[in-house]
Amino acid sequence: MSEGKTTRVALIGTGFVGTSYAFSLLNQELVNELVLIDLNKEKAEGEARDLNHGLPFGAPMKIWAGDYEDCAEADIVVICAGANQAPGETRLDLIDKNTAIFEKIVTSVMKSGFDGIFIVATNPVDALSYATWKFSGLPKERVIGSGTILDTARFRYLLGEYFDVDSRNVHGYILGEHGDTEVPIWSHTTIGSRPILSLIENNSRAKGELDDLFVNVRDAAYHIINRKGATYYGIAMGLVRLTKAIIRNENSILTISTLLQGEYGQNDIYIGVPAIVNNNGIREVIELDLDPNEKEKFHHSAQTLRKAMEPIQKYE
Numbered sequence: 001m002s003e004g005k006t007t008r009v010a011l012i013g014t015g016f017v018g019t020s021y022a023f024s025l026l027n028q029e030l031v032n033e034l035v036l037i038d039l040n041k042e043k044a045e046g047e048a049r050d051l052n053h054g055l056p057f058g059a060p061m062k063i064w065a066g067d068y069e070d071c072a073e074a075d076i077v078v079i080c081a082g083a084n085q086a087p088g089e090t091r092l093d094l095i096d097k098n099t100a101i102f103e104k105i106v107t108s109v110m111k112s113g114f115d116g117i118f119i120v121a122t123n124p125v126d127a128l129s130y131a132t133w134k135f136s137g138l139p140k141e142r143v144i145g146s147g148t149i150l151d152t153a154r155f156r157y158l159l160g161e162y163f164d165v166d167s168r169n170v171h172g173y174i175l176g177e178h179g180d181t182e183v184p185i186w187s188h189t190t191i192g193s194r195p196i197l198s199l200i201e202n203n204s205r206a207k208g209e210l211d212d213l214f215v216n217v218r219d220a221a222y223h224i225i226n227r228k229g230a231t232y233y234g235i236a237m238g239l240v241r242l243t244k245a246i247i248r249n250e251n252s253i254l255t256i257s258t259l260l261q262g263e264y265g266q267n268d269i270y271i272g273v274p275a276i277v278n279n280n281g282i283r284e285v286i287e288l289d290l291d292p293n294e295k296e297k298f299h300h301s302a303q304t305l306r307k308a309m310e311p312i313q314k315y316e
């Protein structure tokens, strides 16, 4: 993926999330080739034609509806295929049907000779990233889940609104499951280098309001799904951000889902943590010194995911 080389992304799943990602990606002028793959070939073809018609307003790029053989030359395969949540469903409720879909998809990608980096967005994303790692046999560094990238963005956005500060100047992370047990890391959240906990010290009203703010982060997907049926723009931009960190070898710190092997006291689960991302995938996990309450909540989230990943063992 060095400069001047053709870069190819293969996108599997051209639904709401996949096509929002494709649209956002082509507007970044980041890759030369984008291949769209979906069980519904006609949909992929329609999407490819529609996206191509925007190219005269952007930069040259090759976009087509393809097949798994096209993954052989891909630098990155992004998987957004599978079922999404119906109103009232949790992400973990999707595990059985989406694991079965992933077994077929990942096997087909690997049969092509693919030797790049997987990005997984389909829910439950931590468990399906783990499944992708297992099914692919690739090193853990090259199987990345979107993890809590979106939750962290929601957290920063809402804090920016609360304090009336540009969300890009709000620094903080959501760790753990991309789902109901995720954990806000208040002890490491800062605005303009000032720790948020010191900003709200002795202000019990603000503390209560920030607790409510986190609930809105955690439950954001439910609120949106109840209103419009699905969420896609936020995650699409997060996936493009991750793609950019890989293609441009940025060494960016993003909260993604990766396999922990001792970090945060956890072993053999995929879970959302901050990590440095470059063109080899995950360079390293950033291990934060969590306070005891955060540690306990992270452990609970990890236990929830460990249980969720158990059914994936039956595929081995």
Ligand SMILES: NC(=O)C1=CN([C@@H]2O[C@H](COP(=O)(O)OP(=O)(O)OC[C@H]3O[C@@H](n4cnc5c(N)ncnc54)[C@H](O)[C@@H]3O)[C@@H](O)[C@H]2O)C=CC1
Pocket (backbone or CB within 6 Å): 012, 013, 014, 015, 016, 017, 018, 037, 038, 039, 040, 043, 080, 081, 082, 083, 084, 085, 094, 101, 104, 105, 120, 121, 122, 123, 124, 125, 146, 147, 150, 178, 230, 231, 232, 235
């Ligand atoms: N990680 C995150 O932060 C987020 C994850 N998601 C997840 O992304 C996934 C996709 O959501 P949407 O795009 O809204 O769903 P969608 O239903 O609009 O699109 C799914 C696409 O997958 C395709 N598909 C299904 N089985 C396939 C197979 N075996 N091979 C190839 N393609 C197949 C379908 O034909 C469809 O085009 C869901 O699991 C959703 O929960 C959604 C938002 C945020």
Ligand SMILES: CC(=O)C(=O)O
Pocket (backbone or CB within 6 Å): 085, 091, 123, 150, 220, 221, 231
């Ligand atoms: C659907 C989902 O995972 C989200 O919007 O967070």
